[in-house]
Amino acid sequence: MNILVCVKQVPDDFAKVHLGENGKPALEGIDKVVNAFDTYAVEMAVRLCENHGGRVVVATIGAEEEVRPSMVQMIAVGANQAYIFAPNTADGDESSVAAGLAELVKKTEETIGESFDLIMCGKESTDEISSQVGAMLAEKLNLSFVSSVIDVKPAEAGLCVKQETEEGSASYEVSCPAVVTVAKPEYDPRYPNLKSKMAARKAVIPYLSDALTPVQPAVRCMNYQEPAKREAGVKIQEKNAVDAVARAIALMADDKVL
Amino acid sequence: MKTLVYIETKNNKPFNGCLELIHEAMDLGEGTAVLIGNDCEDSAKEVSRYGIPVLVLDTEAVCQDTVLAALVSAAADTQSELILMSATQTGKDLAPRLAARLDTGCITDVVGIRKDGESLIFTRPAYGGAVLEDMQFAEGKKAVATVRGGSFTKAEAAQAGDITVKSIEIPADAVKAKLIDTAVEITELVNLEGAEVIVAGGRGCGDAQTFGLVEELAKLLGGVVGASRPAIEEGWVSRAHQIGQSGKIVSPKLYIACGISGAMQHVSGMIGSDYIVAINKDEDAPIFDTADISIVGRCEEILPLMIEEIRARKA
Structure with missing residues (x-):
């Protein structure tokens, strides 16, 4: 099975973002990491191929030197090949990213000479948290779509995918190729070991600088x-817990919240 | 502006978060509410009571792919320039797909809409709620947005709007993902959005036994139990109780955070609370920056005393 995982590099979501002097989010000092949901997708793809055979390709859109470490990291945790595409717009919204990814899928298929059976994205990125790109990508490729997937198994007619829902789960059968977005499964993504890290560092990661057609975004951010x-x-810091609680309850009673 | 509001229904009842969109849609101009399915009669009547015209698209097979096809047809029929959905899991799946079919973009988790001359500005949180973005659609593009629950007030009852029922045939090949099974794992009804009091626990509870004290205090105050993600990952409570970016957004009168450090992803879900009490052993915990009362101490020591004290006051 050929699987493509679309990966986005994001500012580490443990850091709190503030606006800079230019009125835009100041992201310069914040570590860059692979979007957590994308790491779950890569792990799910690698497990699927370990159990049933196949190959995992990861691809991202971004400036080469900026995103290469993330691609190296994905190879170190099991991806077989990575590609970096230069952005199709300077000020991309989700629809322009999805258009870029749809083109990226076709170009990558041409490069490897085979088509993908499954295209995976994280269910959302931890920076913009819009959960749109995977859904839009499915539409642009005219493929079936299931969101928040926590398990994928081969089935007679294609794939059986399990979706996490608000009440529990739902299982869908989709024919290949399909697009799914991935939520947190029961397992955690693996860590790279020294050997896989060393090997990944030497990986050849093609950079396609003008493969994507420029597009205009449909939505713009005007202001932050x-x-x-x-x-x-009030901060209550008493040596004795009994005193602390008595003070807290008295204050709450004064404020009429009890 | 012609606005279409998609009303999700379940067990023939309209979803509350969708009803909150009606007033806003009528405020912006000509609003129409659309319901899709084969059993929407009661829901349609309830929706029409808020004074909005209702379009019912009667279709046999109901799954996300067929609802999407029906929404495309409803958007065309009503010539809507703005399509609003509630930011539920279903809404968040449908809105970007609909936007792609209408050759436009989409805005997720809108918390406010305002007019700026002829165009609309949509405000939404990003970066775990640390930043608010004011977004605008490019000229000539239709607008599709999902709205976060609790952002708009529900409309008042008015003279009932007209109900139009139209039956539509959705071609069989529209269904690409075939639903084969659903499993209900969370059966408890957890009404965090409507709660006046929430007592929530996090990693700092330390164990299931201390989390049990969170539940006891919630019960004593007639409130609902909430949790941050670590408490759910520890298995102390089901994810139906999760508050924050990946859970529910709440605004109770009283919120008591027990052993919750105050990561942005959690705080963005509860910052709208009227009164916040936080208990944490770490005196520098970020949750204290948002709390009206901060108690530095261990949950296992503070909670039993608090329960005892409140019980004594009630007696």
Whole structure:
């Protein structure tokens, strides 16, 4: 089975983002990581190929020197090949990214000389959290789509995919090729070992600088704001827990919240 | 502006988050509510009571692929320039797909819409809620957006809108993902969005036994139990209780955070609470920056005393 995982590099979501002097999110000092949901997708793809045979290709859109470490990392945890595509727009919204990825899928298929059976994305990225790109990509490729997938198994007619729902789960049968987005499965992504890290560092990762057609975004961000801050209130730090609770309850009673 | 509101239904009842969109749609101009399925009669009546014209698309097979096809036809029939959905799992799946079919973009998790001359500005959170973005569609593009629950107030009852029922045939090849089975693992009804009091626990509870104290305090205050992601990953409570970016967005009158450090992903889900009490052993925990009352201490020591004290006051 040939699987393509679309990967996005994002600012580490453990860091709190503030607006810079130019009024835009100041991301310069924040570590760059692979979007967590994309790492779940890569792990799911690698497991699928380990159990049933196949190959995992990862691809991303970005500036080569900026995103290469993330691609190397994905090879170190089991991806067989990686590609980097230069952006198709300077100010991309989800629809322009999805258009770029649809083109990326075709170009990558031409390069490897085979077509993909399954295309995976994380269910959302931890920076913009819009959960649109996978769904839009499926539409642009006119393929079946299932979101928030936590398990994939080969089935007679293609694949059986299990979706996490608000109440539990739902199972779908899709024919290949299909597009799915991945939620957190029961397992965690593997860590690279020293040997796989060393090998990945030497990997040849092609950079396609003008493969994608320029597009205009349908949505633009006009302005950023920081949400209104709350004032911190009273801090109770007593040696004795009984005193602390008595003070807290008295304050809550004064404020009529009990 | 011609606006289409997609009303999700379940067990022939309209979803509350969708009803919240009606007032906004009518405020922006000509609104139409669309319901899709073969058993929408009661829901359509309920929706029409808010004074909005209702379009029912009667179709046999109901799955996401058929609903999407029906929405494309409803958007064309009503010549809508703006299509609003609630930011539920279904809404978030359908909206970007619909946007792609209408050759436009989509905005997720909208918390406010305002007019700027002829165009609309949509505000949405990003970066775990640390930043708000004001977004605009390019000229000539239709607007598709999902709206976060609780962002708009529900409309008041008005003179009932007309109900138009139209039956539509969806070609069989529209269904690409075949639903073969659903499993209900979470049966409890957890009404976090409507709760007046929420007592929530996180990793700092340390064990299931201390998390049990969170549940006891919630019960005592007539509130609902909430949790941050680590508490769910530890298995202390089901993910139906999760509050934050990947869970529910809540705004109770009283929120008591127990052993929750205050990661942005959690805080963005509860920052709208009227009154916040936080208990944490780490005096520098970020949750204290948003709390009205911060108690530095261990949950296993503070909670039993708090329960005892409140019980004594109630007696």
